[in-house]
Structures are given as C-alpha cells and as structure tokens.
Amino acid sequence: MYKKPIIVFEGIEGSGKTSHIKFVENFLKKEKLKYLKIREPGGSSNAEKIRNLILKKNSSFNKTTDLLLYLSARSENIELLKKNFQKKIILIDRFIDSTIAYQHYGMGVNLNLIKTINNFLLKDIKVDFTFLHTVDKKNMFSRLKERKNLNRYDKFKFNFYNKVQNGFLKLSKKNKKKYLIVNSNLDIDFNKHQIINQIKKILR
Template sequence: MSKNLGRFITFEGTEGAGKSTQIPVIKDWLSDQGINVVTTREPGGTDLSEKIRHLLLTENMCAETELLLMFAARKEHIEQVIKPALKRGDWVLCDRFTEATYAYQSAGRAIDRQYIAYLESWLQGELKPNYTFWFDIEVVDGIARAKKRQALDRFENEQIEFFEKVRSGYAKLAEERPGQFVKINAALSIDDITLQIKTALQKFL
C-alpha cells in the first residue's frame, strides 16, 4: 500500500485499557517511516467538539441527549479534522470513534442500534476506520487503573455492570466486523501491546 494513501485507525476500549498510552507511541513509529500522522480524540478534536466533550463528561443528561451530542461533536470532528487529513494522505489515529457509541450508548445505555446506525449513515457516509484496535481488559482491572490516573468523570463513575455491558458491546462489534477489529489483550505489558499493533499495521506499510 502507498504511504501517500491516508489511513484511519481508531483505538477503542473501556476505561483504563491503555489505548491513550499507545497512540503517541504508534504516532512516533509511523512518523519515523515518513508518514504524516494526525492524532485526535472523541468526543473532541475541534474547539467546538471539545466544548461538547466537557458537557458530556460533566453534566447529567438523558441517554438520547448524550447520543445526539456525541454525533454533533463527531460531525464537526469529521469535517474539520478527519476528512481533510485523509484527503491530504495523512494517517489519522483517533482515540474512540463511532464504535464507542455502539458500545456505550447502545449496549451500555440500551438505545436501539438502529438509531445509531441511521446517524452513522447520515453523518458519516462511507467513512469508516480501516482498523479498530479494541483494547480488551477485565472491567475491574481497567477501572482500578483509571482511579489511579485522575479524578473520575461522569462516564468513569458508572457502575461495573454498565462497563460489562459496554465490553459486551465491543465484543459483538468485533465479531460482526472481523476485517476491521483487531482485539488487543490490554492486560499485557505496554511493549507487548505496542508489538501487537505494529504487527497488524505492517499490511499498510
């Protein structure tokens, strides 16, 4: 594959899985090979989307409002950051994307998947990640990591049962999309996780 062809790589997982640790490591590795890399996150990535992120992480709201705000932030992110980067031929490494919405708002909040699928089709069109690295870890272990890192936000303060549903949501997506999802054993060492990701990305280099 040509290095000039943009790639969209997303990193998913429940709280404390370690995905945010890997993104800068993979960025440096790709940059060393002459690839222009953009790193970003969801919700967020633009000034407006970051303001929406703050609301999502701090304000109580109903599940439907949460879903619509996620996609409002995402649409700005897509148009202002992701599409322009891919058009330039850059690689985009994104901390969460729509797959998180299926896991958190559908599996976790019990919103019917058809509504998410409609919003995904309407607002994203054909845009989907080339690869999604799913960092899978036991929920209790991930939450323990998250608690050591910082004060917990609105999502991180959810009950264990919620995150078990989210994890099951990711598992279902991985089963449905085997060509997109790469399951990462997030209980391994940082170096071992990095190696798993690099090995998977070699097909694009």
C-alpha cells in the first residue's frame, strides 16, 4: 500500500516547478497510482475564474485584495481537496508557502492575517512534502522571455522576486525534513532524477 500525501511544488516565476510537476505526473501514471493535480490560483471551475481575474494584465488590485482573491480561490478548492485527501496522491502547483512568500515577504501583508484565514480554510489538511525551486536572475528572465503570454505576476522587478524567493527559503528552514531545495539553474535531467527519487521515498 503506497502513501497518499499532499506534495507541493513551489518557486518564483521561471523556476521550473511546472515542468517538474509534469515529470512527477508521468511517473505516477507509469506506476498506475491515483492522483489529483491542481494549481493555485485555480483548480476547480470557480477557482479558475478567480485566477483569470487576479492574473489579468490590466488588473490593479491592492495587496490586501490580492491576498483575499488568492484565498478565495483556495476556498473554492476545499471540497475538492477534502474529497481526495488521504484517498489519492495530491500534487499542488503553488500552495500555502506561495501565499506567505508573495503576499507577506513580497508585498508586506500582515502574516497573522494570512495564517488566520488559511488555518480557517484548511483545518486538518496539511502538506506532507514540498519541492522548492530556486532560480537566478539571468535564468528567470530568459525563461520568461520564452513565454508566449505573460500575466501580471510575470512583470515585477527582480527585487520583488528576490524578496519572495528569500521568503520561500526562510519557510523551508523551519522544517528542513519536509523540503527539497531544487536548484533550477542546474541540468533539468539531473533535477528530474533527484525529484523522482525523492517521490519514491515519500510514497514508501
């Protein structure tokens, strides 16, 4: 019997997390393991509507509205998460740490406010393991240039992304056993190998 954990992929724009989550998906399919994959913001139908609102190029919400929209999208996913919690492996592209890293460390929103609403929404739903992807300035911007469509969060100055990435790293230090730092400046096959190896350990 394999474990059914919640596994999260975190990192700033251009850090490779979305590519790596696809590698894990392919591995799970090959092993014929049941899983659910969602992204934040997004996932359920209503959460995807909120995602489109948040990320529109011409949106100009203040930082508190941004936070509440992100958490509203998460609220729309709660039933989906509850339905699959401990029944399937759950893969999430951005989750709790992203809210804290972007909204608190990046934008300066009160941390207690974020934690209070988040705890109210999630209750007993806990993350089992996080892959935190890091990337340098050169690689981040070169990868963003390759994207056909840039959203509002792809257009900040590097100082903002640097604060967010440092925020992620601070969060990872609080419980190192539940994080793997993935240096996305390294060869993609090397990172794929170490991620899949870690997935195998998590599922034992």
